Amino acid sequence: MQINFTLNNTPIVIDAPPDISLLTLLREHLGVTGVKDGCDVGECGACSILLDGMLVNSCQLLAPQADGRNILTIEGVHDESGGPTDLQRHFIEQGAVQCGFCIPGMILAGEALLAENPNPDREAIAEALAGNLCRCTGYIQIVDAIEATARERQARSGQGGRS
Amino acid sequence: MIPPRHDTRYVGKPAARVDALEKVLGEARFLADINLPDMLYARALRSHLPHARIKRLDVSPALEVPGVKAVITSDDFVDHGNYGFPVKDNYMLAYQKVRYVGDAIAAVAAETPEAALAGVRAIICELEPLPLVTDVERALDKDAPQVGPDRDDGQSPNFLDRSIVQAGDIEKGMADADIIVEGVFSTPHQEHAYLETEGALAIPTPEGGVMLYCSNQSPFINRDNVAMVLGLAPELVRSIQPPVGGSFGGKDDLNYESSAQCAALALKTGRPVRMTFSREESMVASYKRNAMKMWVQVGVRADGVLQACRFRGLLDSGAYASESSFTGWRASIHAMGAYRYDAVDVEVTSVYTNNAFSGAFRGFGNPEVNFAIEQVIDELAEKLDMDPMDLRLQNALRLGDALPHGQKLEESVSLTACLEEARNQSDWDRKRREFPQRNAGSELKKGIGVAALFHGLSLGAEGADYAGATIRIDDDNGVTLTSGFTDYGQGSRTVFTLIAAEVLGVRPDRIDMLRPDTDTAIESGPTVASRATVLGGNATRIAAANLKRILDLAAADLLGCRVGQLIREGESYIGPDETPVSWDDVVAHARKLGFQLSAQGRWQAPTIHWDHHAGRGEPYFAYHFAAQVAEVTVDMGTGQTRVDDIWAVHDLGRVIFPQGAYGQVYGGIAQGLGYALTERVDFVDGYIQQTNFERYLIPNAADMPRIHITLLEDPLSVGPFGAKNVAEPAMVPTAAAIANAVAHATGRRIRRLPISLEQVLLGYDLTPPGTPKRAQQGLWL
Numbered sequence: 001m002q003i004n005f006t007l008n009n010t011p012i013v014i015d016a017p018p019d020i021s022l023l024t025l026l027r028e029h030l031g032v033t034g035v036k037d038g039c040d041v042g043e044c045g046a047c048s049i050l051l052d053g054m055l056v057n058s059c060q061l062l063a064p065q066a067d068g069r070n071i072l073t074i075e076g077v078h079d080e081s082g083g084p085t086d087l088q089r090h091f092i093e094q095g096a097v098q099c100g101f102c103i104p105g106m107i108l109a110g111e112a113l114l115a116e117n118p119n120p121d122r123e124a125i126a127e128a129l130a131g132n133l134c135r136c137t138g139y140i141q142i143v144d145a146i147e148a149t150a151r152e153r154q155a156r157s158g159q160g161g162r163s
Numbered sequence: 164m165i166p167p168r169h170d171t172r173y174v175g176k177p178a179a180r181v182d183a184l185e186k187v188l189g190e191a192r193f194l195a196d197i198n199l200p201d202m203l204y205a206r207a208l209r210s211h212l213p214h215a216r217i218k219r220l221d222v223s224p225a226l227e228v229p230g231v232k233a234v235i236t237s238d239d240f241v242d243h244g245n246y247g248f249p250v251k252d253n254y255m256l257a258y259q260k261v262r263y264v265g266d267a268i269a270a271v272a273a274e275t276p277e278a279a280l281a282g283v284r285a286i287i288c289e290l291e292p293l294p295l296v297t298d299v300e301r302a303l304d305k306d307a308p309q310v311g312p313d314r315d316d317g318q319s320p321n322f323l324d325r326s327i328v329q330a331g332d333i334e335k336g337m338a339d340a341d342i343i344v345e346g347v348f349s350t351p352h353q354e355h356a357y358l359e360t361e362g363a364l365a366i367p368t369p370e371g372g373v374m375l376y377c378s379n380q381s382p383f384i385n386r387d388n389v390a391m392v393l394g395l396a397p398e399l400v401r402s403i404q405p406p407v408g409g410s411f412g413g414k415d416d417l418n419y420e421s422s423a424q425c426a427a428l429a430l431k432t433g434r435p436v437r438m439t440f441s442r443e444e445s446m447v448a449s450y451k452r453n454a455m456k457m458w459v460q461v462g463v464r465a466d467g468v469l470q471a472c473r474f475r476g477l478l479d480s481g482a483y484a485s486e487s488s489f490t491g492w493r494a495s496i497h498a499m500g501a502y503r504y505d506a507v508d509v510e511v512t513s514v515y516t517n518n519a520f521s522g523a524f525r526g527f528g529n530p531e532v533n534f535a536i537e538q539v540i541d542e543l544a545e546k547l548d549m550d551p552m553d554l555r556l557q558n559a560l561r562l563g564d565a566l567p568h569g570q571k572l573e574e575s576v577s578l579t580a581c582l583e584e585a586r587n588q589s590d591w592d593r594k595r596r597e598f599p600q601r602n603a604g605s606e607l608k609k610g611i612g613v614a615a616l617f618h619g620l621s622l623g624a625e626g627a628d629y630a631g632a633t634i635r636i637d638d639d640n641g642v643t644l645t646s647g648f649t650d651y652g653q654g655s656r657t658v659f660t661l662i663a664a665e666v667l668g669v670r671p672d673r674i675d676m677l678r679p680d681t682d683t684a685i686e687s688g689p690t691v692a693s694r695a696t697v698l699g700g701n702a703t704r705i706a707a708a709n710l711k712r713i714l715d716l717a718a719a720d721l722l723g724c725r726v727g728q729l730i731r732e733g734e735s736y737i738g739p740d741e742t743p744v745s746w747d748d749v750v751a752h753a754r755k756l757g758f759q760l761s762a763q764g765r766w767q768a769p770t771i772h773w774d775h776h777a778g779r780g781e782p783y784f785a786y787h788f789a790a791q792v793a794e795v796t797v798d799m800g801t802g803q804t805r806v807d808d809i810w811a812v813h814d815l816g817r818v819i820f821p822q823g824a825y826g827q828v829y830g831g832i833a834q835g836l837g838y839a840l841t842e843r844v845d846f847v848d849g850y851i852q853q854t855n856f857e858r859y860l861i862p863n864a865a866d867m868p869r870i871h872i873t874l875l876e877d878p879l880s881v882g883p884f885g886a887k888n889v890a891e892p893a894m895v896p897t898a899a900a901i902a903n904a905v906a907h908a909t910g911r912r913i914r915r916l917p918i919s920l921e922q923v924l925l926g927y928d929l930t931p932p933g934t935p936k937r938a939q940q941g942l943w944l
Contacts, residue, residue: 033189033192033193033195033196034188034189036193036195036358036359037195038358038359038360038442039855039856040441040442041855041856043855043857044358044442074188074189075189077189078188084184084187084188088188091183091187092179092180092183092184093179095179095180095822095825095826097182097186097187098180098409098654098830099358099359099406099409099410099651100183100185100186100187100191100408100652101193101357101358101359101408101409103186103187103189107187123865125864126864126865126867127864129863129864129865130863130864130865132864133358133856133861133863134864135355135357135358135411135833135861136652136653136826136830137829137830137833138826138829138830138832138833138862138867138870139829139862139863140829140867140870141825
């Protein structure tokens with residue numbers, strides 16, 4: 001069947017079987033490999049995407065459910081020149097990355113949280129990450145990175161006279 | 164915290180991982196992300212029975228399935244694909260018998276993953292069930308079914324290995340004790356649960372060989388195994404490591420099998436072949452941390468001086484030997500804990516069963532024995548009416564002491580400093596005193612507990628301990644570095660980059676640390692046993708120093724001075740006339756002088772010796788020391804244990820890459836936390852019950868305690884810049900510290916991991932009823 005959606009600000013029209021997961025559509029049909037397959041049962045969050053701004057496990061959606069929606073994957077997260085965003089920069093600076101397999105999902109989970117709650121405390125950050133498993137880092141430096149980004153964004157918006 | 168240092172520019176200073184940028188941008192190509200033109204998809208047929216004879220195996224129907232291009236069995240390998248070290252008891256595909264649920268029998272390559280699965284299901288495979296043994300305590304019975312290979316020394320075929328440590332007169336030691344505590348402890352299988360599952364990709368090469376991409380730990384061993392079973396010269400097999408999504412010891416044996424299967428299929432079809440595992444396939448087929456049963460007896464004098472330790476351990480190796488005999492050896496060495504004794508008598512035995520096989524996992528026997536011995540030390544303190552911290556400090560190994568094994572500790576022994584620091588930082592004395600009063604009458608009970616450890620660095624007497632590195636200056640004056648060690652997330656590429664930058668006096672971003680590749684790097688043994696920093700770091704240091712020697716000569720020639728008169732400012736060289744010349748100018752001058760701008764470094768660990776028969780000697784050339792304190796809140800209404808805080812004090816000798824060192828400790832504690840509280844692998848008649856993350860519970864971000872890390876730096880003279888090891892030790896004491904805290908909170912001593920709600924609440928474990936179905940469904944068996 002034909003599925004129309006927006007992927008990282010680019011309109012997509014694709015013919016795909018109706019019974020595959022959105023994860024399979026992205027990875028195998030569109031070559032969007034930043035979306036990872038870690039468990040295929042919605043437990044690990046490695047396949048996280050933002051669907052109309054909402055954090056979801058793409059392995060738990062059917063491909064046709066993307067129709068008419070706006071999808072952001074890690075491939076769409078970068079600054080104007082293709083370099084790291086502030087959140088990605090803080091992931092690097094805080095040592096939040098080890099093997100890196102969970103990191104695309106973690107970055108998207110962080111962005112989803114900061115969009116909803118620009119000033120989260122560490123507990124709120126940890127709660128927001130609870131659906132994204134990491135086996136390497138113990139999460140502490142990931143929480144550090146999101147916390148540092150929130151502080152920096154708060155300070156910047158404060159300087160700009162906006163709250 | 165680590166104290167600021169002024170003697171280095173890059174070592175120990177803030178730095179980012181060399182591969183962090185590609186990973187945060189989602190650009191790192193893991194194995195499953197590599198799609199090649201003409202690539203085929205491979206899938207293995209795996210056993211649905213824990214023990215069976217292969218009565219009939221007919222793969223021809225699979226070849227009739229549309230899209231299927233090739234099918235292989237053990238007949239497609241030299242000597243049926245027999246491999247394994249130190250015991251050659253495993254097969255790249257099962258030969259005649261299967262020994263666990265998930266054992267691979269045949270492999271199919273097809274145009275699509277769906278066709279590969281259809282091919283697997285079309286294979287005619289008749290299995291004749293054999294009696295099984297899944298209980299380690301039954302495995303050595305005379306009438307137990309045979310799992311292990313035949314042996315001619317009169318031992319049971321299910322006997323794998325026994326390691327002993329013996330010192331002093333154990334009978335006298337126990338007789339001299341005023342108090343003796345003994346207990347039986349058990350630790351479960353643990354799943355590595357790397358977020359990226361196993362897999363391999365094989366590409367046929369024009370000269371009849373194969374190029375492998377495999378997410379494994381030890382590409383050189385992979386190369387040698389694949390060459391052996393395919394009858395190829397090793398130089399016809401090239402093994403390259405893509406970014407690896409975690410390993411923790413877990414991506415060797417099974418990935419050797421995947422590599423050999425893909426390689427055979429690639430040679431048969433002339434096309435690239437990739438195999439990637441589903442989570443279910445990974446959890447059913449992959450090897451685990453050995454489950455272990457332990458009996459410990461320790462005697463102490465009334466004045467608190469430890470006298471003697473008796474230890475008996477039984478390790479479940481499962482269907483194959485893998486690394487279990489080495490794990491058992493490391494367990495035996497560390498079984499008595501980091502203390503002085505007059506006498507020890509340790510025996511650790513590993514046996515075959517029809518459970519999934521076990522192998523290397525971070526800590527390699529030490530988290531298991533630490534869980535036992537560190538609780539016994541607490542029980543002794545209780546009987547002596549002593550603070551457990553004081554009892555540890557009184558008996559802790561100190562500089563100049565001899566290990567019970569007979570080895571004198573000559574340097575970098577910081578256990579008492581670790582314990583003191585953990586005591587101060589955690590406000591131990593107050594909490595130890597006040598919590599019991601606070602807990603009275605409350606359903607929420609707080610407790611605080613400690614565990615200490617020592618952990619031998621690198622392979623020790625397990626094997627030859629050497630490493631190599633190469634370094635060269637390219638045409639663009641960039642520096643290219645290689646190492647025989649691999650980086651599966653732990654950060655060794657960054658460690659080596661910083662060491663080379665420091666020695667050479669160039670910015671780290673000038674250095675390109677290549678990914679491991681058997682064609683470009685020097686064979687350095689396996690990347691295991693927390694040995695990369697010391698072994699690979701030394702090889703890198705030497706390689707960089709050899710290259711620097713050339714550049715120093717060129718700089719002196721260019722500046723018209725002696726080498727001894729050179730000073731460095733940034734990358735530039737300055738001579739007596741104080742005019743700096745750039746590094747680029749020095750490199751250009753070195754070229755003009757005709758120098759070869761490359762070098763290599765090789766390093767061999769100090770010689771040690773272990774006498775397996777006497778159970779004495781020098782097991783390792785150096786040791787990591789550490790202490791962790793855990794503070795918990797136990798809900799006596801539900802039995803739930805919440806770990807609130809962990810104070811971790813580890814001596815790293817010297818920190819090379821701070822961010823990475825902290826990351827190792829945080830991550831190790833997280834794995835120790837899961838091991839302590841939630842992670843369990845249950846085998847029911849050989850069938851694993853946890854096949855995905857909905858039942859195998861690893862900690863998530865909200866489960867994490869606050870973690871307070873202190874890194875001490877008591878240098879090791881033979882370590883690069885004084886550095887020692889950290890990756891494994893970080894998880895060793897966590898479970899024991901938590902168990903001791905739970906005992907402090909509740910008065911309940913939990914001797915079996917994980918510390919489940921039922922154990923806390925009822926005092927015993929409610930093992931969930933199991934069924935073979937779950938494991939079978941996971942594999943479409």
